[in-house]
Amino acid sequence: MKVELDTDKCVASGQCVLTAMDVFDQDDDGIVVLLAEEPGADQLDDVREAVAVCPAAAIRLVEK
């Protein structure tokens, strides 16, 4: 599974960072940054939660 971001959509809410700190970070302006493009199996639940709580639909989890 692979994480894709649409940083143009991101509204810098930080929800993803709160949910999966090993996978997402924010740049100086608060815009999402990807730390792990292909998260491990143990991180997938958190990434799915991040997709669900992201208010701007800026995160996608796609099959490789």
Add this chain to the structure above:
Amino acid sequence: MADTPLPAPEFPMPRSAKCPFDPPPELTKLREQGPLTKVRLWDGTEPWLVTTYAQQRALLGDPRVSADPDTPGYPTKATPAAGEGKLSFVMMDDPEHARLRRMVTAPFAIKKVEALRPAVQTIVDGLIDDLLAGPNPADLVEAFALPLPSLVICELLGVPYDDHDFFQDNTKTMVRRTATPDERAAASREIGGYLGELIGRRLTDPRDDLISGIAARITAGELDHRQATEMALLLLIAGHETTANMIALGTLALLRNPDQLALLRESDDPKFVAGAVEELLRYLHITHLGRRRAVTGDIEIAGRTIKAGEGVILVNEIGNRDPEVFPDPDRLDLTRDARRHVAFGFGVHQCLGQPLARVELQVVYGTLYKRLPGLRAAIPFEDVRFKNDAFIYGVHELPVTW
């Protein structure tokens, strides 16, 4: 025989006096009947009311839904008295909304807000020290819930400590229930003038604070001085009543649910406290009059079409009690996973200040009840005055003893 359509129910609806923490019973009934219904506002217009969690999120995330009150169909204010102006980017659509909002997102990034946690803790501890040293009983709203967000935003904006009193007195007046419109306008002018001046000083002498960040946008030619001042004022106002009411109403809800209060008092686990804050946000949902939007293109929802030029009201307090998402939704349960609540809204307008609000509430809920283990209400529950008509729900005052 043609059906005579039932008249649309009036919105907003009254809460039941029996459980002032629950949404109006009529709203719950409407949600059970389906996600979409028409309601009638005080001025006779009939926007759509969206009641289910999933449909609310879908609509708030839809680019055909406008937050600009000048868009045709935008529902009129919830009550004739609720006078709000156009508040900077909160009432704009993209791309202008995104352009302005992005200018002030930096200080609300998780790590920046986390760095403020020790300062927030110091402020909370100081306010509790003052509370303990002062008269008992005391009004928790006046002595604790309102000053906290004021002092925290001072810290964030970079208001010099020497000016705290001036700043706090004026913000207090701006949000004080008993202030006259003239008093409020005067306080807002004072603060606006103050912030404008502070921005001017930070233009030439920048520091590591939010005001300096806004000043830098003037230098970069992205904002003029007036827009910059308006933005600073928006940030100042937005966090005040909201956080204050979460503290006071939340405390009252916990006092009514002593088993849940005990969980907070006895826990040293920051994760548990953080989860408890999410549940209180879900359960209380103080922005109770619905989010208003206008639709700019036909949208199919639940077998119906909301047409361009029609208004929608999204009552997220009912979405937060949707049993499809939160089982046994009317129960305050600090151990449940409530993170998906929509208390901060959803979509591009989701509350900008939520990371800061979370840290403030986590520090409060993690500290107050431990330091005041005997905390209880100083008046009978029936005498508590709830803010039924206010834009933000809460209690007018909460006399407590300990």
